Amino acid sequence: MKRAIWITLGSAVVWGTAHFATGRRVTGALLLALQVALTVGVALLVWPLRENATEWFVQPQWLNVLRLGIVVVGAVWAAVIVRSYQLVSPGRPVLVALVVVLCLAVAAPLAYAVELTRVSQDFVDEVFAKSTRKNPFGGVERINLLLIGADAAPNRPGVRTDSMTVASIDTRNGTTTLFSLPRNLEDVPMPTPVSRAAFPDGFQGDGAGTPGLLNEVFQWAEDHPEIVPGVADGKRGPELLKETVGGILGLKVDYYVMVDMAGFAELVDAVGGVRVNVTEELIYGRQNQGRIPAGDQILTGEQALWFGRTRTNSDDYNRMSRQKCLLYALSQQADPGTLLTRFHGIAGAAKRAVSTDLPGNSLPPLIRLSKKMRGKDVKSVQFVPPLISTAYPDWELIRAKVIETLAKPAKPTAAVSPAAATPSPTATPTDGESPQAAEPDSLAATCG
The missing domain is CATH 1.20.120 (Four Helix Bundle (Hemerythrin (Met), subunit A))
Structure with a gap:
């Protein structure tokens, strides 16, 4: 035996x-x-x-x-x-x-x-969208991805895109710059003949109950099929928002990735939480029932959601910074071991939280591109006051700042310093603020 x-x-x-x-x-x-x-x-x-x-x-x-x-x-x-x-x-x-x-x-x-x-x-x-026959990134020196954080609430119809950031990625070396637009930009110029005919003086909203802010463009396109003819439900909003944001920045936005904020919490839980540096204590919840202490913290899905959403004792612009730090932290902590052991839960959460028009065959080159990005610092520019007034935005200044940020650095000479060789555009002072050029921030330094 x-x-x-x-x-x-x-x-x-x-x-x-x-x-x-x-x-x-x-x-x-x-x-x-x-x-x-x-x-x-x-x-x-x-x-x-x-x-x-x-x-x-x-x-x-x-x-x-x-x-x-x-x-x-x-x-x-x-x-x-x-x-x-x-x-x-x-x-x-x-x-x-x-x-x-x-x-x-x-x-x-x-x-x-x-x-x-x-x-x-x-x-x-x-x-992902249906695969194409050719490599979506083939022969392209720069890819511009619109990253959208969408938030729906019981007390309002439709979806509001409260977070809008374009990640501009150099496909040759992986260097990345984030350009963030505040949700409350007013009188946004419309990108297409049909939308410009509806709002010749810039976007004004959909009736008396809407203030006419940038974060309403997505839902407005969804509610008016005639504005984006021939495009299916659920795709009109992303299509018009891509063109609108691209027009503001002076960039061609190639694709979008939208994350539903409620699904985002589930995604964070699926990866086992996210470690972030909380610079000051945050109180959250409708009745201030939640608390995130200052310091190095591992946030649950609910805490991460509120970390990126709350405006208690802060404002939209602080919130924009926290959202970018949250995404940066997730990208830095996504290791192969976690993805493999938690893949089933991560994939399930991502299916419920993420939508995109990236074709399926863009994933292999996108993965190769992410390897080039690994270890490189990510630069960030926020078009917020005092650089840009949200009520009276300087569209030319925004586009000039994008061009300046993405331009290859000039070789300095012995007589002229790099700072003096390329003067930065300045903004009109807002609410008594001094004009600022708002040099790109380092996410690694800003987010700890």
């Missing part, structure tokens, strides 16, 4: 053990050779491409191949265990139980791997 048990266990680890033990040397040698070939083949395939393994999990064609391969290997492995049992001691109940346990031990991790491929494919299919 002991010999039969050890041979069965050995066969589960080294294929062909039972065949060698029972004199079936040719079959044993073939099974051992197959196992060695599979092990070496996988190692030779995975090791050189380990840095690109993440890209495989976002490509349906590779996921299908991987899923099929896992199923085949699992079936062969289970067959080897069962056949080994039959050769050494058929019919013994103890060995039957052992075979069942061994087959389950082999099947469980393989089944989990198959489940991960299914979840990954569902995530790509449900969140």
